[in-house]
Amino acid sequence: MYKQKNVVLNHWLPPFPMVRRGRFLCSETSKFFNQKQTPTHRPIKQVTKSNFSDSLSQLKTQISGSDFVAVSLQKTGSYSSPWHRILPFDTAEIAYLKAKYAAERFQILQFAVCPFSIRADANHYKLIAHPFNFHLFPRDELKLGMPCYSFSCQPSYIASMAKEDFDFNVCIYDGISYLSRAQETAAKHLTGNPVSSNYAVQPSTTRSVADNVFVERIKSRVRNWISACKRSDMRSEDALVSSLRRLILGGEEYGSRPSLNIDVCSERQVQLVFEMVKSHYSNVVPLAITSKGGGTQFVRVVLTSSQEDRELLKKELRNMEEEQSRRLCGFREVIDFISASQKPIVAHNLLNVFHADFTFIHSKFLYPLPPTMDEFTSSLHSAFPDILDVNHLMKEISPLTKYSSLPAATSYLKRNFFAPIKMVIPQKGSMEESKNHGHGVVRISELFAKLCFILRILPQAEYHNPDGPSLKRYTNVFSPDSNNFQDSDEADDISIWTNNPMKISINNLVFLWGFRSGTSAGKLKNLLSKSHNLLSEDHAFDVRLVDNSCAVIVFWKDGLSEWFLDAIDSGDGLRELAAEGMMAAGYDTYKRICESEILGVDLADSLAEFDRISEAHTKEPQEVYWNSDLMINFDDL
Missing domain, CATH: 3.30.420.10 (Ribonuclease H-like superfamily/Ribonuclease H)
Known part of the structure; x- marks a missing residue:
């Protein structure tokens, strides 16, 4: 059936x-x-x-x-x-x-x-x-x-x-x-948006003399500003007098509500302003205004007319922050x-x-x-x-x-x-x-x-x-062959062909490049078989092209890949291949290329570039000639 x-x-x-x-x-x-x-x-x-x-x-x-x-x-x-x-x-x-x-x-x-x-x-x-x-x-x-x-x-x-x-x-x-979440965090530091009254107030610590002086000065200023706002509400003033009053007191308008900006020099002073306002003035809402470079630029205190007006302001601030966040994160x-x-x-x-x-x-x-x-x-x-x-x-x-x-x-x-x-x-x-x-x-x-x-x-x-x-x-199966990659006990065993369950150690793989363009895998295998007696044995190795410039050789016998790398590098035993400009590298080189993200158009170029960089780093430093006669003795100056 x-x-x-x-x-x-x-x-x-x-x-x-x-x-x-x-x-x-x-x-x-x-x-x-x-x-x-x-x-x-x-x-x-x-x-x-x-x-x-x-x-x-x-x-x-x-x-x-x-x-x-x-x-x-x-x-x-x-x-x-x-x-x-x-x-x-x-x-x-x-x-x-x-x-x-x-x-x-x-x-x-x-x-x-x-x-x-x-x-x-x-x-x-x-x-x-x-x-x-x-x-x-x-x-x-x-x-x-x-x-x-x-x-x-x-x-x-x-x-x-x-x-x-x-x-x-x-x-x-x-x-x-x-x-992204990371980009949104960075954007908030750059755009400089108000943080409403949700500023994280830390537990109170012992205040220094300077802290007490700063708090008393700000408390007096806020008290005088509130009194002036109430007096101006009780009697009508012309525009000139109202403007002069705001200029002298430093007050502004936050929407339809009076507000006052308080300069701060540190996050400690921001903390002190928030503590003072919340403990002494129930009708005032403090806002921390951040600068584009990050950190608090100043504290803005907003005067509300009632408890209902205070809750309305907080709701407006929450909506404004949500709208700003929505605009930042988008999809x-x-x-x-x-x-x-x-x-x-x-x-x-x-x-x-x-x-x-x-x-x-x-x-x-x-x-x-x-x-x-x-x-x-x-x-x-x-x-x-x-x-x-x-x-x-x-x-x-x-x-x-x-x-x-x-x-x-x-x-x-x-x-x-x-x-x-x-x-x-x-x-x-x-x-x-x-x-x-x-x-x-x-x-x-x-x-x-x-x-x-x-x-x-x-x-x-x-x-x-x-x-x-x-x-x-x-759920959360990260590989079609195992429940999870990190749970595999054979992390160094890989497949060679698609839809083939056969596994082989990565140590038995060698990458070969430098052969003529257009060479097929069959021709390359035939050329390698004729290059040495160890490679002429039946089923000694197999060849697959990765791209037009590079092939991967699979050695079925342990130790043969190490011999091949040494032989082609020194030219001993594989002189014909080395003379034609062929080069080889092990799986570890391929892995380090992927880690370093040197992913060129052709794998051969990436392997050659990585070898060149590795050789430059492994060269012994040039000798430095030291002449004591040229040394400066500061005691003689």
Whole structure:
């Protein structure tokens, strides 16, 4: 009945009959498939800068009422050169470093979000989805040099987006800008915004004489200013007298309320002003005004007319701060709300390092990417505690095949399994919106629901089913072959070929460059076999081209790689290869190139440049000739 006869499903058997090649197993199944299938109109809410505020409030409501949140990205690229891709022989750490390199150079132009819930009905699953597609552009709206000045584009990605009728004008002119959390913190120091009365007042300490003098002087000044404000309210004054009074007292208007600016020289004086105002004047609200360079420039005290007016002022200040923060973070408010909701994130190939889109999310919206993968996973987990990759659920029913695209995974399920899913999208939209981008996130939600149906997983609001199969086992899986990279005991064992489980130590790999352009892997292997008796043995080594300039040699015998490196470096035993200009390096050199981010267009150029730099650093320093006759004796001066 099944193609995958070697897959043991036992208790994973689906609760309803399965279908294979159109042969139905019961009348109910036949009824379901014989129904007329019409194209489903799936409106995707297209969000730009003009409708961002309204859409944001709708999205927050939908996330709060949903059980999961699916995400999907549209980027300007993922690599600049063939060898920049995540290759089969890359360790987890190198794969992360390459993903980091790409995330720091390319941009996200679309971010699709789909809050959804799944309910189990009588004989099918019901999927309730609310898809949104956000158009983004990293515009420096605040003229602060953030989020960036430039980014890279991969031609194949841009061409693919153009074929899908991607509207670049909408993206550039009406795309939503954003700042990461780290950039927002830096921007607040540069823009100099009031910090209202939420200034952190430290516990009172013993005051010095200078502190007491300063406090008494400020107290007297504030008292006289309040008295003058009350006297001016009791009798009418002409404009000239009122202006002179404000000039002498140093008062200003904060909106419709009187205010007074108090100069301070240190954060200690800011502390003293706040303590004095809060302890002696209940109708005065102190505000710390920061300078563009950071730190407090002065303290502004605002006089209110009543307790109600005081609460109204505080509310106005909170709204002003929220509006300023919203203006700074832009689209990142969506990311912050998803993170705060603690809802499980559902994605496709986002945690697999071969498609590490979460490095983009971390780099653009959270903080700069850390240097190691352990730090990255820890930081990512703090923002998104539960992440589900549908690709790992696919491994449960098809362990021997990797589905790098959603259509391939969906097609496989459609051919081999019966998974009736009823999709409901409550929001309405025009026919034009249904043609736009963002459908990937809907497909992810649908694929996730089908996999849950096949694997007999009942996704509830509590996220796991204690009496049956649990989604927890598929959460935060960072590799298709293991539960976590950092948990692997064989960190130095890597694959050589895609879809081949065979492992080999990184010490048995050698990178070779300097051969003639256009040389195939077969010709290069034949040339190496004839160069020495040790290499002429059957199955002694294998060769694969990394790019047009460099090849990787796999030695099947331990110790042969070390001999090869020494021989080609000294020319002893491999003189013909050395004479032709061929050079070789071990895996450690390749690793250090990725760590140093010297990622040139060709791997050969990067290896040669790294060797040149290493030689320059290892050269012995030049001798210094010391002449005691030229030494100056300060006692003789």
